[in-house]
Amino acid sequence: MSLGSLLRRYLPHLGGRQLVVALSVPRRDYAAALIGAGWVLSAPVPELDEPIEVFRNAGQRSYLRAVTEKKVVTGVFSCLDETRTPPRVITGGKKRTVDWYKAVGVLPEACDSVECDVPEFGFLAELTGAAATWLARIAVPAIDLALVGTAKWLREDLAAWVGNGAEDGAAGIQLANYVLPVGDKAATWATCIIPSARLGEGEAIPAHCRAAILDGYGAIKYLNDITVPIVVCIINRSVADDSAAELVVQARVSNSRPIRVAEALRWRPPCGVEALAFTVAL
Structure with a gap:
């Protein structure tokens, strides 16, 4: 989740280039949802009239x-x-x-x-300070994130409950409360979920998006066609297929500029997670 927040902070430093961050994870479960939660919760507080x-x-x-x-x-x-x-x-x-x-x-x-x-704000919003401005964030959320992958899996991840395990009797909140996915019956939304196949059919990530999280090879294979400022690629090591990693490496060697994740983004991958970052011209 901290990566999502730090990526938003890095936006002003892109200088018109695109930042690509590739994460190799033991399993894809919840990775996109947690990064998305950090991204949405770190959005600036909207300035609203009475x-x-x-x-x-x-x-x-x-x-x-x-x-x-x-x-x-x-x-x-x-x-x-x-x-x-x-x-x-x-x-x-x-x-x-x-x-x-x-x-x-x-x-x-x-x-x-x-x-x-009104979606409950829960532990993560309290942890990040977003709870103090929750109603304003619900009224005007930052609609600048896209999750791309298998829509069913992504929505299942967002249905997971998260809370403070150190607090006895603490009730969890669904990750969807933070990511605010677009839905038929949603009264407030911040994040669009796009099935990978739709990119292959010509659908583009909305122009208002500032970040896209590509979950798995089905989404990562369209990396070169995506022009949002920040792209996160989730590479699932539980799948015996190196195609996603090979696509990222090809993008990395094509006139890119390497980024040191620990220094530039101030993020250190947790145990079992590997990270690679670089920028390319848009």
Whole structure:
């Protein structure tokens, strides 16, 4: 998880080049999900206007994400009624008093009206300090990460629970609460999950993404076609196939500049994990 956070910090140092980090792991399980959690939790805190001001400035057919202490409401803005005390608002098909909302953000594109519970922040958000600004992060998450691989496996990884094992009786939180994957019934999202095959069919990683995590050979084989600033390649050593490693090595020897992971990124791989990093021209 710390690698995801450190990679975000390294963004300003890229100088227009692409950073490729390859990790050789004993098994692929949870690697992409944990790196993704670190990336999302380390995003800058969004600067939001007061909810009443967002509602006042919203035009008809604007799309908003409004967050109460317990609910996330995403959808089209309908109206604000300030003739009543307290003022009422209809957004996402829900009518509430404005003072219920703690954080509101404007969405860049149309979406369906969806309401869901606010994802709990749990141990990792407390550990990273993100818990203090959780509702603002839920209202306007950084939508700048893509996970590429076998979608079923990635979603299973995100369904895993993580918590503080040193605390008696501590309840865990699903990794999805931190990574916030795009989903049909999701009212807030930060990360798109792209099946590897879709890249082969011509689908591109969205332009707003700043990082992509390629999980396994099926995703890594499209490395040369990916132009986001940071790419992480997860090489699974439990598979008796060196194709993914060979692709990374080929990219490494093609006019790249090596990066010392421990010095430049200030990250040391845990036991059993090997890391290689380099930059290439975009």
